[in-house]
Amino acid sequence: MILLMLLLGFISTASQTRSLWTDKDMISAKEGEEITIKCFYDSSRFIFYNKYWCFGESWLYCKELCNTETRECSERLNVKDYQRGIFYVTMRYIVLEDSGKYWCAIKKNNADMRSPLLLNVTEDPISVPLISATNNPLDSCSGLPVTIMCSSATGFQLQYSWYREDGTAVAHSNILQIQCEALTQTQDQEYYCEVSNRRHKKSSGTVKAVLLNPTEKGCVYLLLLPDHKSYSCIQTTVATTAMHDPTTFAHQTECNNLSTSFPVNSRHTISVLWAMLRWVLPIIEAVTLIAVHMYVCCKKRK
Structure with missing residues (x-):
């Protein structure tokens, strides 16, 4: 059976x-x-x-x-x-x-x-979030806002938040906009991004906003992004101010290792003037010879 x-x-x-x-x-x-x-x-x-x-x-x-x-x-x-x-x-x-x-x-x-x-x-593990700018970071040299984005290449059901260095939350998304208003109140500021899901979380490198020249209506600042090439504002907006204000110039060179920028600009200016003189001097010489020749001719006729 x-x-x-x-x-x-x-x-x-x-x-x-x-x-x-x-x-x-x-x-x-x-x-x-x-x-x-x-x-x-x-x-x-x-x-x-x-x-x-x-x-x-x-x-x-x-x-x-x-x-x-x-x-x-x-x-x-x-x-x-x-x-x-x-x-x-x-x-x-x-x-x-x-x-x-x-x-x-x-x-x-x-x-x-x-x-x-x-x-x-x-599980699809969370990767370390990367930071990038959605517009040109050089906009900071004109006092304009710069938008930075945080993104993790792997992970599921991810949530993003931005924090100041003291742990204060400033945004609950993967986008953060850096503006002069926040910097003029708190001077230099550091931010980091945190990505998380139900089980894990990871943090990005630090984004540092360095205030160079605060004003009543705006500011000049540098944005230092992790794993990105640094840039300088001295060539764009503050070179003239720095030449007349040694304090501002010294602050900028200290923050951005720009101590050699001013000598380079001076040598460039001298080179331009010398090139102009090389063109002008022959013209002056030719005009002088013509004037002398005309003077001699007039003397002979008399």
Whole structure:
């Protein structure tokens, strides 16, 4: 009797294997990805049957999640059958909790058909966020706002926030705008970006705004971004002021290592003047010779 039951079970399993199957026994994916599972069936027998997607370690306790009659069960899950021997299960924005055993299944009057499949979801770790400017950082030399952006290349369901060096939150997004108004009140300021999800968080390098020349209506400042080439405002907006104000010039050279900029500009000015003189002197000489020649001619006629 026991042998007969085992034989009948084997025949039933073999029959189901030929009638419903998947092309994979296991699927691996990362959090946030979208996957599509192909469930193959005997189109000559089950083309008009209702197919469904089921979750559970045991078939006896399997929970139906979606079927081909409902089709779109949620924004994360749908099951579609084009009646060509395959029905498709699409899962979107998958998370770690989606890992487990699933079943492709077909509803029947006496006993449903089923075929198991394992889904293994792995975590997509957060990478260290990078900082970049969305407009030209040199705008700071004219006192204009500079917008900086924080972005992490990997991770799922990320949330961004910006903080001052003392831990005070200044923005709850990946965008931060640096403006003169904030700097004139607090002088130099440092910021950092933090990215997080339900399990982890990571911080960026420090962004430093160095106030060079505060005024009533604006300011001149430098924006020092991590892993970016530094720049100077002395060539654009403050060179003339620095020549007349030794204090301002000394502050700027100290902050930005620009002690050699002024000598370079002086040598450049001398070179330009010398080039102009090389053109003007021959002209003066020629005019002088013509004048002398005309004077001599006039003398002879008299």
